[in-house]
Amino acid sequence: MLELMTCAEMAAADGRTIAGGTPGIVLMERAGQAVAERVLAGVAGPQRIAVLCGPGNNGGDGFVVARLLAAAGHDVAVHALVPPDRLTGDAAEAARGWQGEVLPLAGWRADGVDIIVDAIFGAGLARDIAAPLDAVIAAVNAASAQVVAVDVPSGIDGDTGTVRGCAVRADETVTFARRKPGHLLLPGREHCGRVHVADIGIADATVAALDVRTAANAPGLWRDKLPRPDAAGHKYKRGHLVVASGGPARTGAARLAARAGLRAGAGLVTVASPPAAVAINAGHLTAIMVRAVDGAEQLADLLTDARFSALVLGPALGIGEETRRMVEVAAAARRHLVLDADALTSFSNNLAGLWQVVTSAAPAGVVLTPHEGEFARLFGEAGGVAQARSKLERARAAAAASGAVVVLKGPDTVIAAPDGRAAINENAPPWLATAGTGDVLAGIIGGLMAQEMPTFVAACAGVWMHGAAAAAFGPGLIAEDLPEMLPQVWRTLLD
Numbered sequence: 216m217l218e219l220m221t222c223a224e225m226a227a228a229d230g231r232t233i234a235g236g237t238p239g240i241v242l243m244e245r246a247g248q249a250v251a252e253r254v255l256a257g258v259a260g261p262q263r264i265a266v267l268c269g270p271g272n273n274g275g276d277g278f279v280v281a282r283l284l285a286a287a288g289h290d291v292a293v294h295a296l297v298p299p300d301r302l303t304g305d306a307a308e309a310a311r312g313w314q315g316e317v318l319p320l321a322g323w324r325a326d327g328v329d330i331i332v333d334a335i336f337g338a339g340l341a342r343d344i345a346a347p348l349d350a351v352i353a354a355v356n357a358a359s360a361q362v363v364a365v366d367v368p369s370g371i372d373g374d375t376g377t378v379r380g381c382a383v384r385a386d387e388t389v390t391f392a393r394r395k396p397g398h399l400l401l402p403g404r405e406h407c408g409r410v411h412v413a414d415i416g417i418a419d420a421t422v423a424a425l426d427v428r429t430a431a432n433a434p435g436l437w438r439d440k441l442p443r444p445d446a447a448g449h450k451y452k453r454g455h456l457v458v459a460s461g462g463p464a465r466t467g468a469a470r471l472a473a474r475a476g477l478r479a480g481a482g483l484v485t486v487a488s489p490p491a492a493v494a495i496n497a498g499h500l501t502a503i504m505v506r507a508v509d510g511a512e513q514l515a516d517l518l519t520d521a522r523f524s525a526l527v528l529g530p531a532l533g534i535g536e537e538t539r540r541m542v543e544v545a546a547a548a549r550r551h552l553v554l555d556a557d558a559l560t561s562f563s564n565n566l567a568g569l570w571q572v573v574t575s576a577a578p579a580g581v582v583l584t585p586h587e588g589e590f591a592r593l594f595g596e597a598g599g600v601a602q603a604r605s606k607l608e609r610a611r612a613a614a615a616a617s618g619a620v621v622v623l624k625g626p627d628t629v630i631a632a633p634d635g636r637a638a639i640n641e642n643a644p645p646w647l648a649t650a651g652t653g654d655v656l657a658g659i660i661g662g663l664m665a666q667e668m669p670t671f672v673a674a675c676a677g678v679w680m681h682g683a684a685a686a687a688f689g690p691g692l693i694a695e696d697l698p699e700m701l702p703q704v705w706r707t708l709l710d
């Protein structure tokens with residue numbers, strides 16, 4: 216269940232389930248039940264519980280939770296934004312099931328409360344939170360109580376993960392059927408605590424019929440497309456990756472990418488080096504080959520040999536005309552390309568040029584791996600990017616505008632394909648943000664593409680393996696450690 220459903224998709228799935236014969240109040244009962252079970256898991260003895268209810272169905276879920284927790288013997292107080300007689304539909308029905316008092320939410324204080332159930336806003340959050348609710352949310356966040364959020368922490372936009380004015384910080388969040396993008400994108404992810412997905416009876420077929428295009432990035436998305444070494448195979452069948460090196464003072468980045476490409480399974484890896492840097496590159500490499508390649512013209516000569524199947528261009532390659540020409544030459548030779556760092560910056564404010572590169576490389580795939588700064592220089596002006604509400608939408612718009620697979624890097628890296636598919640990565644530990652790790656990522660993706668793994672899934676797999684390698688190493692990681700952790704990551708994937 217890697218799909219992520221937007222708030223609108225969730226509402227559509229709900230609507231179809233209701234149309235299929237399951238009344239809305241039954242879904243709400245199941246939702247409330249799932250939250251109540253989560254609250255009860257791990258509590259010993261009677262608790263003082265405050266259930267904070269908003270004006271819509273999220274609040275309706277809250278009334279169900281309150282009823283079930285009171286029935287389980289806890290001391291439950293309900294505080295609502297609007298009086299129950301102003302609720303409508305399923306929420307009104309759920310509120311009628313609550314026999315106790317309903318106190319106002321404005322001015323609520325957390326004094327003496329053990330557990331807070333946040334049922335103020337969920338998928339229907341439509342604008343920034345204002346007074347007096349901002350004070351309520353501040354009180355939730357200042358409380359020492361355990362906070363369990365219903366669906367999404369109130370104030371977090373379920374589609375974008377952004378904070379609308381202010382937002383609850385939950386210890387646990389119980390959502391329904393599938394997670395939403397806002398559970399994975401920052402800062403939303405940090406507000407959710409542990410996320411639990413409860414089955415409320417929305418059929419997989421109902422979700423499938425919605426053609427959901429966004430997923431959490433995990434092996435289930437691409438494991439079956441990973442290149443698998445076979446007994447009869449040999450290195451020439453596992454692709455040949457070329458990584459272009461910068462000049463004598465800037466060679467380390469290419470070697471990091473090259474080593475990562477080899478560990479990612481490329482059969483052969485060659486560092487294409489300016490003649491002046493061949494000696495230093497050769498002095499630091501063993502299993503990886505070095506070839507003297509002096510600029511774009513000689514790269515074109517090299518690529519007349521059809522065995523070179525993929526290239527990584529960009530890490531410390533230098534910004535400017537020559538790098539741009541190397542990219543164009545590689546594209547014209549129809550090789551799989553990973554464009555990173557200086558190769559991206561060499562196309563700043565030149566989206567037309569980038570589009571040309573992607574078009575001429577086709578059917579070979581092109582992956583762009585910008586961090587936020589490179590992304591802004593490349594796509595700041597692109598249609599759709601400026602209007603995008605989230606990192607997810609920005610990456611998707613950039614992929615559509617460039618025709619390439621875009622890997623928009625960060626702690627919540629988004630991988631987007633020009634056809635609209637996108638994945639959000641969540642396995643990167645904070646210590647992955649260190650010098651040179653981007654070069655390694657480019658190398659891993661290049662290594663997978665050299666083996667003919669399809670472009671979008673190669674990018675997704677590369678990002679995940681990169682995060683898994685960092686997580687397996689732990690704090691203190693430096694970029695050089697990442698390729699060395701890949702065998703361990705491979706073992707978990709190829710079992």
Ligand SMILES: NC(=O)C1=CN([C@@H]2O[C@H](COP(=O)(O)OP(=O)(O)OC[C@H]3O[C@@H](n4cnc5c(N)ncnc54)[C@H](O)[C@@H]3O)[C@@H](O)[C@H]2O)[C@@H](O)CC1
Pocket residue numbers: 225226229230239242243244246269270271272273274275276335336337338339340341342343344345365366367391415
């Ligand atoms: N049918 C479904 O999809 C199901 C939905 N369920 C619950 O229903 C929720 C969605 O319900 P709704 O669509 O009613 O949405 P919400 O209950 O999240 O909120 C909508 C209400 O909040 C008001 N509102 C929005 N932003 C506001 C702001 N910043 N300040 C003040 N008021 C604001 C709106 O005017 C509206 O009255 C889900 O999050 C989930 O908890 C569950 O009952 C399970 C089934």
Ligand SMILES: [K+]
Pocket residue numbers: 273333334335336337364365366367368369
């Ligand atoms: K909520």
